[in-house]
Amino acid sequence: MPVSDFEVVMGLEVHAQLLTQSKIFCGCSTAFGGEPNAHTCPVCLGLPGVLPSLNRKVVEFAVRAGLALGCEVKRKSVWARKNYFYPDLPKGYQISQYELPVCEGGGVPITVDGKDRVVRLIRIHMEEDAGKNVHGVSADGGSGVDLNRAGVPLCEIVSAPDLFSIDEAIEYLKSLRAILMYLGVNDGNLEEGSFRCDANVSVRRRGEEKLGQRCEIKNMNSFRFLRQAVEYEVRRQVEVIEAGGKVEQETRLFDPARGETRAMRSKEEAHDYRYFPEPDLPPLVIDDALIEEVRRTLPELPHDRAARYQRALGLSAHDAQLLTAERSVAEFFDAALAAYGAGPDGAKRLANWMNGDVARLANETGLAPAVWKLTPEKLAALQRLVDAGTVGGPGAKLALEAVFREGGEPAEVVKARGLAQVSDEGAVEAAADAVLARSAAEVERYRGGNKKLMGFFVGQVMKEMKGKGNPAVVNAVLKRKLGD
């Protein structure tokens, strides 16, 4: 039976690094990079005698994420030790949460094929990250251990096995990532590993209700790799089943070079982590005051904002989704709209700018709104110039690009670069005369009934005027001259 007779069921575990200044259990900096072991101290090195000291902001950020995702935030949650031996785990255990995590339930909204759905979450918990093992650092083949990342705070967000296609999985990750970035708790960087995803993948024949045996897939640090990995894994599992075998529960690493998953050497025999409550940390008590404080500062979330743009501003779903993908872009748009004020179709026009030329320039330069030379006020001002007919479509695009790249006020840029639209009737007439003079055949066909040729004339006049003709004036002049 071909693969299409099977369906895939996925649950995703996302490890999101929380954007705190210091680590979860000590005051070392969480800054990326740095010389090996430059951001370490006795605590995160796991020296004898050290104890964890819990960073308050980690808890706030976890509560923030939990509230935004509609979870139940637990008033009491318990830290646990997950025991295993590995060089990047200095204490020989990871401090995490096990039986009583900080959040339970909740969901992530996704839109696939125009349909809205909420993917259920099982839980969110806090834990510390491990360090890094680096291969081949020494001539004798030894590996190096760098504990700069050890102790960086993570939120682990576990979804239910509620995703039934790779597209859904990717939408889920995009949505979750956008929410976390909106909240300011995570920077969404897959390549640097601050937003990591492991996938639990199983297959079952279509129509079956029971879940198949799942495998955990790790090491997919881009959406493209995720797609490759899951496609491979689905094929692999189907082959096993078709051949009469049983899928083994295992942890598999994605190998980007080969596009395959392969079984990992297990970190801990029989996966016996011997979890027990962490005696060095009292149970975490989260009171109403903290929850209300965090709730008060929650921003409008991407999904809600997109809905509002459609409802209140009349934007299309597509436009709304593009605008709200990143909080800083949406906020820029909001500010531009506010600066633009009441005006015809303001939202639509500004949205077109944002999703068109501005997005293009942003992608090209790799710059974030915070550092753009283009400001919301300038964008609004540019659109006002267009509204007033001072500059035409093409001229405005050129003006925008200039302002984006080099700064300056739109009105001045238009003037300085001679981008202004020409509305002067005399000038338009001169150009029209020139065009009509050399297009006698077309004039005759036009007057003979082929009205579609107006487009041709307009185009020619524009060309004559180097694109600066005011289209309305050009049209009016031509109509007059052609005798309509």
Next chain:
Amino acid sequence: MSLSLDEVRRIAVLARLELSPEEEQLFQGQLSAVLDYVAQLNELDVSGVEPMTHALAEATPLRPDEVRPSLPPEEAVRAAPAREGTFFKVPRIIE
């Protein structure tokens, strides 16, 4: 005996201890004796009793999110049995 030799070996692997055959035998006997002794806890009715996993009943204050100076990397690896630059060096890790 409460513990079989197989179990002794399994535990030793989990704990990353390399026991000699003599140690395995010795520990099997000694640990079995202790386990026999602690089995008396089964006499007690603990239904509905909360475990006392934490010895301090207070919720203690949390730490503000402020960066404090780290150890200089040289100092962090000073006690290392083996190092490469400021890395801790270990035998090759195979994933």
Next chain:
Amino acid sequence: MTGAGELLDLSLTELSTALGARRVSSREATEAALARVDATDARVGAFLAVAADRARARADAADERAARGARLGPLDGVPLAVKDLFLTRGVATTAGSRILEGFTPPYDAAVVERLEAAGAVIVGKLNMDEFAMGSSNENSAFKPCRNPWDLARTPGGSSGGSAAALAARQAFGTLGTDTGGSIREPAAFCGVVGLKPTYGRVSRYGVVAFASSLDQPGPLGRTVSDAAALLQVIAGRDERDMTSSSRPVDDYGAALEAGARGLTVGVPRAWLAEGVEEGVARRVKEALATYERLGAKLVDVELPHTKYGIAAYYLIAPAEASSNLARYDGVRFGLRRAGAGGLKGMYAATRDAGFGAEPKRRIMLGTYALSAGYYDAYYLRAQKVRTLLRRDFERAFERCDVIAGPVTPTVAFRLGEKVSDPLAMYLQDVFTVTCNLAALPGLSVPCGLHAEEKLPVGLQLIGRPFDEATLLRAARALEREQGPLPAPGALEARG
């Protein structure tokens, strides 16, 4: 100027007064202590490391402050020693184990910081059972420690060196740790005062961890007042230890001399009924009678679950220890041995060579108790029994202020007597583990010498949470009434 011998006989409190009055200098006291260690420690084995030059420099600094009338407090200039599981920056710290041989920490334990901020002169690191696992100091990887009352006997453990050094007059005060009796039992065996504060009273930051929910650093002194003076300096919230209490620290000297009148002393009769050697029981009963004579009221209390204390303790402590000792893997510090088979081989060979038999046993036991399928039956059940124990004490403390009983079933036993039977060794802790499990403060105060053996017997006092002040008051009342013990006779040579 006092002679060195008389100087060393001073209590910490007496020395402090003499230092304050400048009748003696810190340097003299320190030199006397160092000389005494030189002369006697080959026989006692209390010290694993002596930091003579460092101590001298600190003594000189203390003297300089005294000359300016700027003494930092009662401990300024007083020679002390601390158990070798308190990390001391720049001074080797082994926790009694080969796996930490040569390890020089980059930071100080919180209690060391506090002692030194108070001007104390730490002369060295004291011998102990490896990773605090033991009741006789025989599990030290380096050398045994001997009881100054009888060098063929143990000083107790795991803070054997901390008690022996005091009894041998090698220091004026010491710090130990107590997880299941490791301060109180050696204090009882060596005839000194030893206090285990309430869990959370003293910071565990910088203390090599054995069992995280049971460990507590505490003072040992030749007198109750000495122990109180040390506790005053080390107690208090430390933001680096999230299990340290924010509760304000009492003034332990304030009610020290208030006497026993008005106190109600609870006596768990079952503790004296059986399992306590007759001579020990006799001294303990006499102490109880003394309390009555002094105006305290005695009431019987029932602590029905305490007989399960050892069983619960020997599941919980090894379980936590098995996790705490996982960091000793040869990667970042301490011993490393190469083994066959790369990384895994290195772990196993290192831990095999580095750990002695008792840590190995407890790691095995603890790993088992936490492992899949056994967690509920062992670890979880033991933690529930712990709750039952705690409730016993809560009920008892509704009717009394302190609970009194024996510290140990016997006086100090001979070296080698119990080493081949771990379980027999564990049962030494039967009266002391209850305090740690129930998170209560406990102390041992000498209550005389065993009539036949002529060895010290200790009386255990257990108090309400954070009520060390009442324990000290009750202990002082007994001490004042019965007078000091004679000096131990086994060390003839006096420096």
